[in-house]
Amino acid sequence: MLLAADVGNTNVVFALFEGRDIKARWRIATDARRTGDEYAVWLLQLIALEGYAREDITGIIIGSVVPRSVHNLTVLAQKYFGIEPIIAGQSGAEWGFELDIEQPSSLGADRALNALAAHAKYTGDLIVVxxxxxTTFDAVDFNGAYKGGIIAPGINLSLDALVGNTAKLPRIAIEKPATDSVIGRNTEDQMLIGVFWGYVSLIEGLVDRMKREIGRPARVVATGGLALLFDEHTDLFDAVDSDLTLDGLAILAERAIS
Known part of the structure; x- marks a missing residue:
C-alpha cells in the first residue's frame, strides 16, 4: 500500500492507497516544527485503528508546499516505516509534463499535482480551481502542459484580513447568506454577502476571463475544502474532485516506482 502525504499551508492530509483507491485518510494542522516522532505517535495509531499495520505500507510519497516539513516527514518514513520516501517533483519523481511558464521551479507541488491528476482524469483543455x-486557478492544455494560472487570497484569508484590520466587525462563519438578497440589513449580513457572493463573483469572473484567453472550450474542475459549498451556488464547475491532489500523488508514485 502507498502512504501519501499532501502538505499544504494549513493542513497535512495523509491518505492510504491500494492502487488508485483511497482506503483511509487523516488530516492534521500543518506545523513545520512537528518532528517525525510526533507524526509517528499520531499516525501509527490511526493506521492501526483502520485495521492496517505499518508493514502493509510499501511506499511513501510526499508532496509539500512547506519545505521545512519535508525533512521531518522523511524522518518519519525512514525511521518508522523503513522506507525512503518519494518527494514529488524531485529526482525520480519529476512531473512528466511541460511547465510552459517563466519560472517552472516556482510552481507549488500542489498545483503541479492537480495538473497531473486533472489531465489523467479529464479530457481537453482544463481549468483547475x-x-x-x-485559491488558485490553473490552466492545463489538452496535451497536459501547464500553461499558467492565478493566485488569489483564499476566502478565509480575506475574512481574516477584514476582521483583523477593523475595530468593530465581528467574526462570522463562511456560509451562504440566508436569502439571495445582496442588500444586507445588518452588519453580519452585509459582511456575509460581501465575503460569500463577492467570492462567487471573483471565481466566476476570473474563470470567464481565462476561458476567453484560452480561446477553446475548457472544462472547469474544482477541488479543495470549500469546493462543494461553492458548487451548490454556481453552475461554473463541470466536476468537483476533492481528491485531485492526492490522486496526483498516487499517479506520480506509480510512475516513479515502475
Missing amino acids: DFGTA
Missing part, C-alpha cells in the same frame, strides 16, 4: 489557503 483549488480552494486552499490561497
Whole structure:
C-alpha cells in the first residue's frame, strides 16, 4: 500500500492507497516544527485503528508546499516505516509534463499535482480551481502542459484580513447568506454577502476571463475544502474532485516506482 502525504499551508492530509483507491485518510494542522516522532505517535495509531499495520505500507510519497516539513516527514518514513520516501517533483519523481511558464521551479507541488491528476482524469483543455489557503486557478492544455494560472487570497484569508484590520466587525462563519438578497440589513449580513457572493463573483469572473484567453472550450474542475459549498451556488464547475491532489500523488508514485 502507498502512504501519501499532501502538505499544504494549513493542513497535512495523509491518505492510504491500494492502487488508485483511497482506503483511509487523516488530516492534521500543518506545523513545520512537528518532528517525525510526533507524526509517528499520531499516525501509527490511526493506521492501526483502520485495521492496517505499518508493514502493509510499501511506499511513501510526499508532496509539500512547506519545505521545512519535508525533512521531518522523511524522518518519519525512514525511521518508522523503513522506507525512503518519494518527494514529488524531485529526482525520480519529476512531473512528466511541460511547465510552459517563466519560472517552472516556482510552481507549488500542489498545483503541479492537480495538473497531473486533472489531465489523467479529464479530457481537453482544463481549468483547475483549488480552494486552499490561497485559491488558485490553473490552466492545463489538452496535451497536459501547464500553461499558467492565478493566485488569489483564499476566502478565509480575506475574512481574516477584514476582521483583523477593523475595530468593530465581528467574526462570522463562511456560509451562504440566508436569502439571495445582496442588500444586507445588518452588519453580519452585509459582511456575509460581501465575503460569500463577492467570492462567487471573483471565481466566476476570473474563470470567464481565462476561458476567453484560452480561446477553446475548457472544462472547469474544482477541488479543495470549500469546493462543494461553492458548487451548490454556481453552475461554473463541470466536476468537483476533492481528491485531485492526492490522486496526483498516487499517479506520480506509480510512475516513479515502475
